[in-house]
Amino acid sequence: MRNKLTAVAIKNTGDGKLQDGAGLYLIKKADNGRWIFRYQLNKRRREMGLGSLDTVSLAAARKSRDKWAAMVSQGVDPIDEKRRIEDEAEKERSFSNPTFSQLTQIVFEAKKAGLRREGIAGRWTSPLDVHIIPLIGQKAVSDITVLHLKDALAPIWKKKHVTAQKALNRIRIVLRGGKRMGLNCDPDMADTAEYLLGEHIHVSEPIKATPWQEIPELFKALEGRGVAAACLQFMILTAVRSNGCRGAQFSEIEGDTWIVPADRMKGRVGKTHDFAVPLNQPALLIVEKMATFSEVFIFPGTATKNGISDTALAKTLNVLGEAGRPHGFRTSFRTWVQDNETATYDVAETALAHRTGNAIERSYARSDLLDQRRILMEKWARFVTGESAAIVDLQGRATKP
Structure with missing residues (x-):
């Protein structure tokens, strides 16, 4: 039987569970109550709230029950459908006036394809996640003011200025993206906040x-x-950055050449090019020795399945009392070349994967100078190891050191 209840009966009946029929109930308590709809789908009994007696009348509760009951008859779970509708509504609200945190994620998703390792390697959102979002992340972008930005950046403006500048630049990008989406936000606020910070x-x-x-x-x-020490030696011999060496894999070695994937390189044109590194004899010997420790990574980490960590490298240097840092090996190499006039400027800079010349010059001069770099790195190895070794010239002939 349906529609058992009346408005008068509801008013005059004491606390308890009142049944209207067809799965509609009123749980009454004191002067209030709440409507629920009970149903069974796929042999599973469920209970769905339809609102309180204060806001939902008997007629409205029956109409709601009939709507959801019709979905049950079609095999649709009302609770799941209601959640889906609410999620869609939230997405719509978020897109029309998102919080700063939501807009940051939207902009990041739009940009990440053009970022190194899709922004993960450089932790593109990290300055915002750590210093900005905890303070203003839940504010709607339309409510954010210059003072909000200033106050969020102030604690790190002098103490961690480099990080603060990164955060400020990310804020500009996020607000600029919001403006392009037609949102009510002003990217110029970032410049004003910077001015106010002093x-x-x-x-x-x-x-x-x-x-x-x-x-x-x-x-x-x-x-x-x-x-870790072997990795540091490899860094010295190759003059490749820490990220490239720590993630080095045996599969990247082709004869006496190491092909460093683009996603572990920095500074290459377009950041999309693999980089060929000529391996001198001591470097090849290190690769050979490390093959007894690992099958994938040349320098495996102990805590993870990836390459060794930066921390392990730094710790090894600290134990030796060495003040220089791993990245500084590149400076050591470049200064050695310059002081001893060991190679031309182009060869030395290319060995460090640096750009040389302007855009027009680079469009014509596309050689990676691998043969010249091979000679240079053999000379470097002889100096580093203090050993005499033959140097291979451009024609592949052995020459005396």
């Missing part, structure tokens, strides 16, 4: 580099000290 003269401190004259002694001290 001038800050940041004196950058270069990464400490081991003087090239001390590299042979350091290389020798690293011998036999484990995976």
